[in-house]
Amino acid sequence: MRAISGLWRWRHNPLRRGTDLAEAWVCLTTLLLILFAAPLTGALVGAAAQDTLQRSVREQHRQRHPVTAQVIRRLERTALGADPETGARDTRTRVLAGWTAPDGTRHRGALAAQLRDPGRGDEFRIWTDTHGRLAPRPLDPATATTHAVLAGIGATIVAAALMETARRLVLWRMLRLRYARWDQAWDRAGPDWGRTGTGS
Known part of the structure; x- marks a missing residue:
């Protein structure tokens, strides 16, 4: 929600910088990925684990x-x-x-x-x-299904955590670039700032 309100706030604001809008888009994209891509990843991992575990169950019951x-x-x-x-x-x-x-x-x-x-x-x-x-x-089918569900939930959590970590790294990098630009601007204005006779 913060990402959506951020996009709305910077839409027609005259003080908006390009980086402000970029940050809001990064947040919104991450939110959408966490809501949709992370659960999809978990579902795919859970389905793959279920298939593998049920095959193992059948094999164990055949051999034991x-x-x-x-x-x-x-x-x-x-x-x-x-x-x-x-x-x-x-x-x-x-x-x-x-x-x-x-x-x-x-x-x-x-x-x-x-x-x-x-x-x-x-x-x-x-x-x-x-x-x-x-x-x-031998492993029973219900236990195998429980393990597959837990694998899917774990994959969802890990995917969401990775996406949030990526968002934080991107925003941290953008903030560092912004500070670097501010330092360059201050360096350009610095020699004359505050001196008498320089018009400031």
Whole structure:
């Protein structure tokens, strides 16, 4: 709004300098870019991130499989740190477990089981690749969409900040040029200014 009022104020003002009008146009252009170009940038980045993340989700779900593991014996109880989603401490029990891979091979190994009091024969779910190697849980589509939205919002903010930084740099440069012109004008008038007999 300041840019628009600046343009209106300098429209027919006899004291208007070329730099005043240029400053007002720079401000108005930046405002329009922040209102329209920054959100468009965010939308494009968000759409690209969504496409990439959803492709990754499909790939992970194709390569990783849920498998039922069976407790052979309990090993120890260990604190694994805070759960990133709930913030609560995630205490799991380490067990020796066996499982059958999607390709039919049998596996066994030490795992952290989400069981309160595991006993021999208890079952719990794990994720593996096709050959039975342990794998992280695949990303779900809703989480991927959330990440894409956050990427779009971040890109919008960064684009707007860059545009505002560019506006400030341009105005700073214009102000420096204006001061340089004033110094040159004072240098031309300076030798005679204020002396008796010079007509001032």
